[in-house]
Structure formats: C-alpha cells, structure tokens
Amino acid sequence: MTLSNALQQAWYRPRSWSLCLLPLSWLFRLVAMLRRFYQQRLFPSPALPVPVIVVGNISVGGTGKTPLLASLVDHFIKLGYRPGVISRGYGGDHGDSPMLVTPESSAEQVGDEPLLLARHCPVVVSKDRYQAGLFLLEHTDCDLIMSDDGLQHYRLPRDIELVIVDGERGFGNRQCLPAGPLREPVKRLGEVDFVLVNGSDSGHEVAEQEVFHLLPIGLRDLKQGTVVAPQQWHGGKRVHAVAGIGNPQRFARSLKTLGLEPILHPLPDHHVFSGEELTFDDDLPVIITAKDAVKCAHFGLDNLWVLDVTAVLSSDVLTRLAKRVAKLNKSA
Structure with missing residues (x-):
C-alpha cells in the first residue's frame, strides 16, 4: 500500500x-x-x-x-x-x-x-x-x-x-x-x-x-468517434474500468448504474498513461473517463471507450x- x-x-x-x-x-x-x-x-x-x-x-x-x-x-x-x-x-x-x-x-x-x-x-x-x-x-x-x-x-x-x-x-x-x-x-x-x-x-x-448529479450521456468509441447511448450498449456487462482520477470508485459506481460489471483499475489522479495500462489479456471493452481520454486518444486502441457525463x-x-x-x- x-x-x-x-x-x-x-x-x-x-x-x-x-x-x-x-x-x-x-x-x-x-x-x-x-x-x-x-x-x-x-x-x-x-x-x-x-x-x-x-x-x-x-x-x-x-x-x-x-x-x-x-x-x-x-x-x-x-x-x-x-x-x-x-x-x-x-x-x-x-x-x-x-x-x-x-x-x-x-x-x-x-x-x-x-x-x-x-x-x-x-x-x-x-x-x-x-x-x-x-x-x-x-x-x-x-x-x-x-x-x-x-x-x-x-x-x-x-x-x-x-x-x-x-x-x-x-x-x-x-x-x-x-x-x-x-x-x-x-x-x-x-x-x-x-x-x-x-x-x-x-x-x-x-x-x-x-x-447536483453527474448523468452518463453516452459511451464513445475513442478511436472511431461513434457514440452509443447507455441504454443501447451491447458490449457485454463485464468491462475493464481504468481511471486516473481523484475518486475512481465513483466512476465504477456510475458504470454499475448502467447495468455494467466493471473490473476497476484505479490509478493516481492526473496519471500519465501508457498503452500497456489499457491493454488486457481478454477481449472485454475498456472504459475510461473523459478526463483521461484526452491523454489516451493518440494510442489508437480498439475497443477503448469513454464514459461521457454531464452535470445536472x-x-x-x-x-x-x-x-x-x-x-x-x-x-x-
């Protein structure tokens, strides 16, 4: 620890x-x-x-x-x-x-x-x-x-x-x-x-x-740019959730409210990512936050998704x- x-x-x-x-x-x-x-x-x-x-x-x-x-x-x-x-x-x-x-x-x-x-x-x-x-x-x-x-x-x-x-x-x-x-x-x-x-x-x-509440508004394919409404997600329930933010547990809970079963991989806030940290030995989708996405787009990875939220x-x-x-x- x-x-x-x-x-x-x-x-x-x-x-x-x-x-x-x-x-x-x-x-x-x-x-x-x-x-x-x-x-x-x-x-x-x-x-x-x-x-x-x-x-x-x-x-x-x-x-x-x-x-x-x-x-x-x-x-x-x-x-x-x-x-x-x-x-x-x-x-x-x-x-x-x-x-x-x-x-x-x-x-x-x-x-x-x-x-x-x-x-x-x-x-x-x-x-x-x-x-x-x-x-x-x-x-x-x-x-x-x-x-x-x-x-x-x-x-x-x-x-x-x-x-x-x-x-x-x-x-x-x-x-x-x-x-x-x-x-x-x-x-x-x-x-x-x-x-x-x-x-x-x-x-x-x-x-x-x-x-106020953070409302999930879509899951975005970081490489392709396509956006899927949360209720139209067909990537399966099990997903990898990678988060370099101050409260990664909140991110995991947001995914659970969408019916997903996240495998959480918490990283320090403002973490500098490598492509290897977003690659796993299975074909499960990987979901990250919008804040982390600005640091990961250049990796060009397949099956890497962003949870976009808005504050209400x-x-x-x-x-x-x-x-x-x-x-x-x-x-x-």
Missing part, C-alpha cells in the same frame, strides 16, 4: 496512528490563515474588470468539479456570455508564464482538465491565476472568468465562490492536511456563495446546500447564479 492510499484510508476510516499527524495539521491551518491574510488583506490584487467565479473545494480528491464547470460554461454561453476558464494546469509542464490552451496543446504541457475544458471555451493555464486572468482578458473577448479550482488561491480576487462537496465521502475526519482531507476547515463553507453537493446532501451539516443542476441554482453575475455587470 502506498503512503497516499494509507492516508486516504485514515481520512475516511479513522486510524489511531493518524493522530500523530495532528500537529502538522495545526501547522498547515496556521500557514493557510497567514497566507490568506497576506494575500487578501495586506497585499490584495486589483479586481479584474469582469465577474470572476471560483469553482473549487475545501477537500482533496475528486468531487466532480470538471464536468460541473463545463456545464456552467455551456449554461453561460447559452445566456449570451463569453466565458473563459483559468486553471493551475496541474500535471502540465507549461513553465512560469501564462499559456493559452489550443487544439495543438497536449495534456503533458497544459494538464488534462484544461485540455478537456478548452473544448467548451478559451482556457489559460498558469501557476498564478491572477496573471492567467489578465492574460485571458488580453488575448480573448472573455466577459466572464471562471477559475478551475483556486478557492485557496487568494491572490485572485473573486466575486462569487462556488464550492463542491463529495456527497458520498463528505469531509472524512474533518481534519486538515495531512491528518485529514481538508484544505480549509469546514466552517469556511459559511463564507462562500454556493455549496453544491455531488450526489447526496445527507449528513454533512452544511446549511443551504444544493445537490436545478434550474433554481442556475437562475440564482445567473442573477448574481448579472448584478455585478462589470463589463458594461
């Missing part, structure tokens, strides 16, 4: 040895508080001239952030906005300067999530999200900025904070890193504008939370969010 796996087990299934990490967690919280004070109070960055929405979380691991952000982008495009996304580009090697993601960009260069989001709108990656925002405004006609993660990147001024919570795993033992999965204490949710729970809203003691939010949440953005009206 790797150290990462051992820590995650301790976060969600209490282990006595994890108590030894509490002093480090207290230090982590102190440093985070000082950093926030330094960036927001002592040396705040000038506000950007368009509305800024931060879509992030207070815990590590997969929460469904990328498909939710893609759905929000599509929603605002339908409303007549020209949204753009800024991202850290985690897992990519893009240097210190902001970089606009293009169709020629690779996941190794800009990261997997930005490459996926760039199919919906302009995306700029940078270690400094504030500089990414300035670069995005300079090189595109964007009138609404959405930050992919970055809730704790307090150098970035923001108008709306939207936090995603994993409805299945919740907050674990409610401790900050490394003794627990939290980047900030749970009380931070009392300061944000929207709390969206992926799946179930039960048992997490968060006021005014809203639920209530019309009430979308309406309230749109009204908040309209009130800001910075671009007028």
Whole structure:
C-alpha cells in the first residue's frame, strides 16, 4: 500500500496512528490563515474588470468539479456570455508564464482538465491565476472568468465562490492536511456563495446546500468517434474500468448504474498513461473517463471507450447564479 492510499484510508476510516499527524495539521491551518491574510488583506490584487467565479473545494480528491464547470460554461454561453476558464494546469509542464490552451496543446504541457475544458471555451493555464486572468482578458473577448479550482488561491480576487462537496465521502475526519482531507476547515463553507453537493446532501451539516448529479450521456468509441447511448450498449456487462482520477470508485459506481460489471483499475489522479495500462489479456471493452481520454486518444486502441457525463443542476441554482453575475455587470 502506498503512503497516499494509507492516508486516504485514515481520512475516511479513522486510524489511531493518524493522530500523530495532528500537529502538522495545526501547522498547515496556521500557514493557510497567514497566507490568506497576506494575500487578501495586506497585499490584495486589483479586481479584474469582469465577474470572476471560483469553482473549487475545501477537500482533496475528486468531487466532480470538471464536468460541473463545463456545464456552467455551456449554461453561460447559452445566456449570451463569453466565458473563459483559468486553471493551475496541474500535471502540465507549461513553465512560469501564462499559456493559452489550443487544439495543438497536449495534456503533458497544459494538464488534462484544461485540455478537456478548452473544448467548451478559451482556457489559460498558469501557476498564478491572477496573471492567467489578465492574460485571458488580453488575448480573448472573455466577459466572464471562471477559475478551475483556486478557492485557496487568494491572490485572485473573486466575486462569487462556488464550492463542491463529495456527497458520498463528505469531509472524512474533518481534519486538515495531512491528518485529514481538508484544505480549509469546514466552517469556511459559511463564507462562500454556493455549496453544491455531488450526489447526496445527507449528513454533512452544511446549511443551504444544493445537490447536483453527474448523468452518463453516452459511451464513445475513442478511436472511431461513434457514440452509443447507455441504454443501447451491447458490449457485454463485464468491462475493464481504468481511471486516473481523484475518486475512481465513483466512476465504477456510475458504470454499475448502467447495468455494467466493471473490473476497476484505479490509478493516481492526473496519471500519465501508457498503452500497456489499457491493454488486457481478454477481449472485454475498456472504459475510461473523459478526463483521461484526452491523454489516451493518440494510442489508437480498439475497443477503448469513454464514459461521457454531464452535470445536472436545478434550474433554481442556475437562475440564482445567473442573477448574481448579472448584478455585478462589470463589463458594461
């Protein structure tokens, strides 16, 4: 078992040895508080001239952030906005300067999530999200900025904070890193504008939370490009499910809801794939996530499928969010 796996087990299934990490967690919280004070109070960055929405979380691991952000982008495009996304580009090697993601960009260069989001709108990656925002405004006609993660990147001024919570795993033992999965204490949710729970809203003691769901919309042959509706799948029930994401168990459960029997092969988040990891000694279909697909298309493998999903939010949440953005009206 790797150290990462051992820590995650301790976060969600209490282990006595994890108590030894509490002093480090207290230090982590102190440093985070000082950093926030330094960036927001002592040396705040000038506000950007368009509305800024931060879509992030207070815990590590997969929460469904990328498909939710893609759905929000599509929603605002339908409303007549020209949204753009800024991202850290985690897992990519893009240097210190902001970089606009293009169709020629690779996941190794800009990261997997930005490459996926760039199919919906302009995306700029940078270690400094504030500089990414300035670069995005300079090189595109964007009138609404959405930050992919970055809730704790307090150098970035923001108008709306939207936090995603994993409805299945919740907050674990409610401790900050490394003794627990939290980047900030749970009380931070009392300061944000929207709390969206992926799946179930039960048992997490968060006021005014809203639920959203990830809905499978199709299985796509990565090589051929053909799409099959979930109810029309004829590839057999037994499948290999390979996932390099923050919560691979959620991916497996999504496949089970379609009546499939996945053999799960979990890999680390932002994993760099090889063709051998997607090849098995049988003829069963192999299904991967859309986030992983941007790193695997060039393998040209047969019988490799992608589970495409979309995030479904209530019309009430979308309406309230749109009204908040309209009130800001910075671009007028």
